[in-house]
Amino acid sequence: xxxRMEAAARMWHVGMTSSLxxxxxxxxxxxxxxxxxxxxxxxxxxxxxxxxELLNEAMAGVAGGNDFxxxxxxxxxxxxxxxxxxxxxxxxxxxxxxxxxxxxxKGGRVVIFQHEQESKNRPxxxxxxxxxxxxxxxEPEFDYLKSLEIEEKINKIRWLPQQNAAHFLLSTNDKTIKxxxxxxxxxxxxxxxxxxxxxxxxxxxxxxxxxxxVLMPMDLMVEASPRRIFANAHxxxxxxxxxxxxxxxxxxxxxxxxxxxxxxxxxxxxxIVDIKPANMEELTExxxxxxxxxxxxxxxxxxxxxxxxxxxDMRAxxxxxxHSKFFEEPEDPSSRSFFSEIISxxxxxxxxxxxxxxxxxxxxxxxxxxxxMENRPVETYQVHEYLRSKLCSLYENDxxxxxxxxxxxxxxxxxxxxxxxxxxxxxxxxxxxDITLExxxxxxxxxxxxxxxxxxxxxxxxxxxxxxxxLDFNKKILHTAWHPxxxxxxxxxxxxxxxxxxxxx
Amino acid sequence: MIMKGQKRKFPPEDVEESDRSSLTWESQxxxxxxxxxxxxxxxxxxxxxxxxxxxxxxxxLRQISLxxxxxxxxxxxxxxxxxxxxxxxxxxxxxxxxSARHQPAEAVINGHSALSTGPxxxxxxxxxCVTSRCPASxxxxxSNVPLSLGDExxxxxxxxxxxxxxxxxxxxxxxxxxxxxxxxxxQAAPRTPLRSLENLxxxxxxxxxxxxxxxxxxxxxxxxxxxxxxxxxxxxxxxWSSYLSDLTxxxxxxxxxxxxxxxxxxxxxxxxxxxxFPAGEDLLRYLPPFSPASHPFSLSLNQNLKCxxxxxxxxxxxxxxxxxxxxxxxxSSLFSGHNHAREGLDLEHLMEILVES
Numbered sequence: 001x002x003x004r005m006e007a008a009a010r011m012w013h014v015g016m017t018s019s020l021x022x023x024x025x026x027x028x029x030x031x032x033x034x035x036x037x038x039x040x041x042x043x044x045x046x047x048x049x050x051x052x053e054l055l056n057e058a059m060a061g062v063a064g065g066n067d068f069x070x071x072x073x074x075x076x077x078x079x080x081x082x083x084x085x086x087x088x089x090x091x092x093x094x095x096x097x098x099x100x101x102x103x104x105x106k107g108g109r110v111v112i113f114q115h116e117q118e119s120k121n122r123p124x125x126x127x128x129x130x131x132x133x134x135x136x137x138x139e140p141e142f143d144y145l146k147s148l149e150i151e152e153k154i155n156k157i158r159w160l161p162q163q164n165a166a167h168f169l170l171s172t173n174d175k176t177i178k179x180x181x182x183x184x185x186x187x188x189x190x191x192x193x194x195x196x197x198x199x200x201x202x203x204x205x206x207x208x209x210x211x212x213x214v215l216m217p218m219d220l221m222v223e224a225s226p227r228r229i230f231a232n233a234h235x236x237x238x239x240x241x242x243x244x245x246x247x248x249x250x251x252x253x254x255x256x257x258x259x260x261x262x263x264x265x266x267x268x269x270x271x272i273v274d275i276k277p278a279n280m281e282e283l284t285e286x287x288x289x290x291x292x293x294x295x296x297x298x299x300x301x302x303x304x305x306x307x308x309x310x311x312x313d314m315r316a317x318x319x320x321x322x323h324s325k326f327f328e329e330p331e332d333p334s335s336r337s338f339f340s341e342i343i344s345x346x347x348x349x350x351x352x353x354x355x356x357x358x359x360x361x362x363x364x365x366x367x368x369x370x371x372x373m374e375n376r377p378v379e380t381y382q383v384h385e386y387l388r389s390k391l392c393s394l395y396e397n398d399x400x401x402x403x404x405x406x407x408x409x410x411x412x413x414x415x416x417x418x419x420x421x422x423x424x425x426x427x428x429x430x431x432x433x434d435i436t437l438e439x440x441x442x443x444x445x446x447x448x449x450x451x452x453x454x455x456x457x458x459x460x461x462x463x464x465x466x467x468x469x470x471l472d473f474n475k476k477i478l479h480t481a482w483h484p485x486x487x488x489x490x491x492x493x494x495x496x497x498x499x500x501x502x503x504x505x
Numbered sequence: 506m507i508m509k510g511q512k513r514k515f516p517p518e519d520v521e522e523s524d525r526s527s528l529t530w531e532s533q534x535x536x537x538x539x540x541x542x543x544x545x546x547x548x549x550x551x552x553x554x555x556x557x558x559x560x561x562x563x564x565x566l567r568q569i570s571l572x573x574x575x576x577x578x579x580x581x582x583x584x585x586x587x588x589x590x591x592x593x594x595x596x597x598x599x600x601x602x603x604s605a606r607h608q609p610a611e612a613v614i615n616g617h618s619a620l621s622t623g624p625x626x627x628x629x630x631x632x633x634c635v636t637s638r639c640p641a642s643x644x645x646x647x648s649n650v651p652l653s654l655g656d657e658x659x660x661x662x663x664x665x666x667x668x669x670x671x672x673x674x675x676x677x678x679x680x681x682x683x684x685x686x687x688x689x690x691x692q693a694a695p696r697t698p699l700r701s702l703e704n705l706x707x708x709x710x711x712x713x714x715x716x717x718x719x720x721x722x723x724x725x726x727x728x729x730x731x732x733x734x735x736x737x738x739x740x741x742x743x744x745w746s747s748y749l750s751d752l753t754x755x756x757x758x759x760x761x762x763x764x765x766x767x768x769x770x771x772x773x774x775x776x777x778x779x780x781x782f783p784a785g786e787d788l789l790r791y792l793p794p795f796s797p798a799s800h801p802f803s804l805s806l807n808q809n810l811k812c813x814x815x816x817x818x819x820x821x822x823x824x825x826x827x828x829x830x831x832x833x834x835x836x837s838s839l840f841s842g843h844n845h846a847r848e849g850l851d852l853e854h855l856m857e858i859l860v861e862s
Contacts, residue, residue: 148553236556255556284564286557305557338537338569342561392533396540401558 068487068502070435070450072443074128076103076113077496079441089492091479095159095167098483101129101490102169103497104154108138110171110224112182126488126501133182135224138173150175156241158250160263168227170250174237177252179228179263185221189213233259233269240290246297253290253302256283260314272320273302273312288403289348295355303360307344311371327369329376339391339400347403352412353484359415361406364388366417366427381427381434384419386457386468399473407482418477421466422493423453439477439491439498449503534569541566 078087086107093102101113114132141150151174160168166183191213195201236254243250251272252259258273273290277283286305293299298314310323331340343363351358352368357378360367364385367377383404387394394400399420406417418424419436427434436453443450456465479492487502545562548554 146553283560286560288557305561338534338565341564341568345557345561392537395537398544401561 070437070500071503072445072448073501074499075444075496083495087495089479089495089497090153091157092481092490092492093157093159094481094483096161096484098485100167102157104157104171106153108136108152108154110135110137110154129499133222133224137171137178155238158241158243160243161247170241172238172241175234177230177241178226180224181227182222182224185223186218187215188218190216228266230261230266239288242290242292244292244297245295251290251292251300253287255286258290258302274321288346291349291351293355294351294353301349301358303346303349305345306341307346307362309349309360325374327374337391339395342400348405350406350408352408354412359406361404361417363400366406366415379429383417383425386455402476402478404478405480407480409482410485416480416482416489418480420473420476421471422475422477424477424480424491439493538569
């Protein structure tokens with residue numbers, strides 16, 4: 001039954017005539033519906049055929065998955081071919097409500113976009129994201145002791161849950177983490193006693209009466225100020241930060257150590273994981289990512305360059321060098337190559353919102369793990385398996401070291417990750433369907449539906465397919481983010497930020 | 506497939522790993538090995554090398570050398586006659602494709618006799634190394650030499666089956682150097698390529714430059730007995746490092762086993778007690794550079810290789826000048842020969858300079 005449904009679903013694409021739509025829908029309904037109800041459902045489905053958008057919804061409802069269509073919403077960033085290195089986006093993150101979207105770039109700047117309310121006259125469109133605040137988070141530093149320059153590139157941004165009118169986020173470069181407060185000011189006090197409106201102090205002897213300053217409205221000003229600077233705790237490059245569910249602590253991870261911080265205390269942190277060997281000659285594994293559990297404030301995981309994930313419980317010991325759980329999939333001996341270890345290196349690990357699963361991204365695949373099962377993942381999705389035969393070239397041009405991120409959608413039913421040629425992939429965990437989309441200027445018409453892309457692997461290349469050798473490996477999508485509640489995604493393609501949303505009516 | 510503007514050096518073979526006995530797999534492995542070396546070297550030249558990348562490349566190198574030694578040891582055939590003339594071996598190496606894997610063993614046996622028979626045979630041995638698993642050859646040779654020196658009481662078999670023999674120590678020394686750089690320990694001196702000393706003994710034909718890697722910067726790792734490899738023959742290239750300035754002359758020569766110098770192939774010996782594990786020694790061996798006439802990639806790799814610290818298990822590679830033409834065939838073009846005869850002279854020349862300085 002699933003096979004028939006999937007076969008029918010595959011026939012579904014933009015460009016079909018409505019009669020075909022009806023036939024396909026009938027097939028689907030036929031596949032899943034017991035005969036007594038079939039006729040009624042078919043009639044209703046046919047009625048829906050009039051509007052393709054609704055068909056998608058019907059299709060989604062019938063097929064039981066999030067099989068809607070993505071369409072272009074916005075693109076941020078310059079268009080010119082010559083991309084300044086400093087403008088390359090290095091991290092993307094929605095806040096907890098999805099109202100704010102933060103990006104960090106290689107130049108150390110943070111740009112925050114805010115979601116505008118939907119306009120009344122176009123309710124079928126979600127609101128747009130517009131620039132809310134821009135500030136320079138990190139500057140390049142020079143380490144005089146080692147004669148090294150510390151890059152200002154923002155490696156990660158993580159939002160804190162909102163507790164008052166201000167927004168807080170953590171941003172980090174290779175060495176220093178900063179807590180930023182983003183607050184709005186839309187009122188100004190006027191009528192001070194001791195100073196004039198232009199700020200000059202008044203002569204106290206000339207003051208003859210007292211008045212109470214009055215708050216007057218002013219143009220909205222968004223201010224970002226650094227509230228805490230957490231520095232000098234990492235010898236190696238910070239690759240991850242993660243806010244704990246207690247909202248008081250957070251962890252930061254570099255290649256060999258993980259530190260636990262309190263948000264209020266900047267002059268010290270607790271080292272909770274240290275995998276640096278006494279003899280550096282024996283080093284064969286580094287930490288690549290770390291994250292706190294979304295619900296249990298004592299649990300965190302960290303991934304390694306050897307494709308393993310360790311889950312640690314901070315209640316067990318002060319130093320969590322000994323893991324509580326060890327996740328590793330046994331290697332498939334038939335697919336072993338010189339690059340097996342490099343491609344098994346995990347570049348990102350993310351807990352599901354529920355906290356029951358976690359997802360890891362290695363070079364060629366995304367794996368979903370059940371926290372209760374350590375010996376293998378419960379789901380594996382191939383992102384770009386066609387690259388497996390090209391690993392040698394990818395090693396030569398360093399692409400094999402690219403670190404792709406991955407993300408869950410709000411309901412944990414779908415996952416997304418990036419690829420090359422500005423492609424990104426989405427996998428529906430329920431229907432096991434996947435889709436490849438492209439973030440490009442060509443498909444950037446407002447509300448234009450994104451056309452699924454396909455990479456041809458065999459000798460014969462169908463129309464609209466792209467061959468593996470034509471892929472542009474300079475255009476890589478490493479950073480993606482999914483809105484925590486809605487079907488809105490943000491995709492960073494070099495210096496451009498694409499925002500896509502689902503088509504709704 | 507490749508980055509814009511970058512010319513592909515030579516086509517890599519995307520071959521299934523499972524076919525271990527094919528020559529294309531071996532050539533791919535050679536390619537990966539050389540690419541890894543150059544990558545590592547370039548990474549180290551950066552002011553702040555990425556630790557993850559360095560570790561991954563080092564692990565790949567280690568794995569390749571393990572497989573190389575594994576392949577060689579599997580095919581070891583101690584029964585081959587050591588008296589096989591080098592010329593025949595050379596030809597058999599390049600013509601006998603299916604038997605390429607067997608060459609290392611025979612080469613090793615020849616190498617064993619090289620000690621006693623002198624440079625001629627050793628050149629033949631080294632030419633075999635060209636298409637054979639070079640690290641494996643040296644590795645297997647390493648294990649073989651103790652028999653001749655009598656330093657180690659280990660038999661051939663156990664040595665060859667010890668996978669982490671030389672390369673892991675080499676790699677670990679790199680990592681310790683990396684650590685010293687990153688951690689800002691007193692040992693952390695920025696490692697610069699050995700430019701000045703390179704010019705010292707570099708000759709157009711690419712004759713061997715005998716340089717000894719300074720101790721500093723490489724933590725006191727345990728080093729397998731490497732005297733054997735060093736005794737090996739003049740095809741091995743070693744490099745002085747900039748740490749020389751930190752060492753006194755005594756330190757420099759403390760570990761030189763002058764008995765070895767008396768042989769025709771004086772190799773700067775390891776420090777520490779003879780036999781057994783020397784304390785923290787790094788003697789550099791490189792895949793000998795390509796003849797400068799060959800294509801630019803090999804030249805740059807040559808330069809890179811010279812700066813590479815302590816990968817001590819690379820096989821000696823060279824051939825007599827007469828065989829250089831046959832060496833230019835594509836799979837083996839990475840490895841071409843030195844002018845073998847001048848190496849001994851250069852060594853003495855270098856020794857003089859060192860003593861004077």
